[in-house]
Amino acid sequence: MPESIPASLIIDTLKDTFREARAWLAAEIAEPPRHTHLGWILSVPDTHQKTVLAALDKEPAIRVLTCATEDEATAIAAGLWLGGEPCALMIQHAGLYASVNTLRGVAIDGRVPAFYMIGLLSREKEKDPRESRHSMVRYCEPLLDTFGVPHARLEGPDDVHRIPEYFRLARERRGPAAVLVGLETI
Amino acid sequence: MLKPEDVLRAIAAARGDAVCVPTMTTAPAWRTLAPDDLSVTCVGFMGGASALGLGLALARPDRRVIVLDGDGSLLMQLGSVATIAGAQPRNLTHLLFKNGVYHTSGAQDIPGGLTVDFVLMAKGAGYRNAYAIKEPTEFKRRLPTMLTEEGPVLVELHTGLAEKTPMTDRGGLPFHRQIEALRTKLLRPRAS
Numbered sequence: 001m002p003e004s005i006p007a008s009l010i011i012d013t014l015k016d017t018f019r020e021a022r023a024w025l026a027a028e029i030a031e032p033p034r035h036t037h038l039g040w041i042l043s044v045p046d047t048h049q050k051t052v053l054a055a056l057d058k059e060p061a062i063r064v065l066t067c068a069t070e071d072e073a074t075a076i077a078a079g080l081w082l083g084g085e086p087c088a089l090m091i092q093h094a095g096l097y098a099s100v101n102t103l104r105g106v107a108i109d110g111r112v113p114a115f116y117m118i119g120l121l122s123r124e125k126e127k128d129p130r131e132s133r134h135s136m137v138r139y140c141e142p143l144l145d146t147f148g149v150p151h152a153r154l155e156g157p158d159d160v161h162r163i164p165e166y167f168r169l170a171r172e173r174r175g176p177a178a179v180l181v182g183l184e185t186i
Numbered sequence: 187m188l189k190p191e192d193v194l195r196a197i198a199a200a201r202g203d204a205v206c207v208p209t210m211t212t213a214p215a216w217r218t219l220a221p222d223d224l225s226v227t228c229v230g231f232m233g234g235a236s237a238l239g240l241g242l243a244l245a246r247p248d249r250r251v252i253v254l255d256g257d258g259s260l261l262m263q264l265g266s267v268a269t270i271a272g273a274q275p276r277n278l279t280h281l282l283f284k285n286g287v288y289h290t291s292g293a294q295d296i297p298g299g300l301t302v303d304f305v306l307m308a309k310g311a312g313y314r315n316a317y318a319i320k321e322p323t324e325f326k327r328r329l330p331t332m333l334t335e336e337g338p339v340l341v342e343l344h345t346g347l348a349e350k351t352p353m354t355d356r357g358g359l360p361f362h363r364q365i366e367a368l369r370t371k372l373l374r375p376r377a378s
Binding site (some may be wrong): 025033065067071073074 | 245374
């Protein structure tokens with residue numbers, strides 16, 4: 001059965017992930033950008049990950065930019081990538097559906113390693129998401145499959161290693177990758 | 187009324203090392219005026235230039251970022267005006283080429299046509315500055331300021347139709363190659 005993941009665990013994992021991204025960049029380029037923060041969260045607030053967003057308010061190492069739409073968040077991620085800044089997009093499944101053209105046009109066609117953390121709001125604890133009675137839960141993985149976006153489920157604290165793994169995968173494949181947050185974070 | 191090509195020519199001459207983000211009808215002319223420069227063109231993702239420019243501006247606060255936007259394009263992601271205002275990038279100049287139509291798809295009127303006031307929208311959202319320019323002499327006089335003043339600044343440029351559109355003048359590097367080229371120029375990989 002899936003379990004809720006503590007916000008602090010997700011944030012610590014993101015910090016480690018961004019540190020690794022900066023170390024990778026520092027090894028690759030002549031003059032890596034110097035900032036006091038580690039990376040960015042681009043958020044269109046997600047009910048499922050609200051405890052993470054609340055805790056990020058007190059986390060100076062990660063800058064949070066609230067975006068009006070997921071389209072914007074994806075395009076902003078491309079701009080940050082161009083400038084060498086690590087980021088993660090924290091959105092909801094419905095927001096993924098709303099921004100499919102930008103996923104295609106920017107992240108896939110532009111070969112931008114956009115890393116998505118997608119909350120599966122209304123996912124039933126006892127059901128596989130693909131068998132959910134809610135279309136917004138049920139269609140998420142098939143949609144990502146259709147667009148060839150690799151994805152993994154975060155079904156509990158033991159799965160947080162998927163965050164750096166899929167962040168790295170996005171960078172290596174030069175394209176989007178996603179983790180799906182199964183239950184509300186705590 | 188401003189001629190888009192004249193405006194772009196003047197920007198190309200004055201931009202220095204600014205990164206430029208053209209979209210739709212500014213793209214073909216910009217490709218000719220600044221063929222191998224710090225630019226990335228947004229075509230096909232429905233108004234994303236302003237947001238992509240914001241990401242660049244946040245990542246590279248040491249450089250000016252100039253978005254060469256269109257009124258129809260901005261309407262497709264109008265929320266980005268609030269997102270930009272919220273982020274307050276001091277190095278972002280948002281130039282809006284206002285012609286009142288979706289030129290690329292056949293010059294159909296945008297909703298509201300020329301009555302839509304983007305200056306008011308930008309000011310209402312919280313841009314540091316926003317103003318409209320309609321005459322070439324005023325544009326030339328104010329250009330140096332709009333490329334250096336503290337942003338975010340939006341300038342509504344009242345223009346006629348461009349000579350070319352992405353439909354009449356296809357070409358240029360594919361988007362992913364533009365991304366790779368600009369990233370390489372901005373980040374300068376270590377010599378191997």
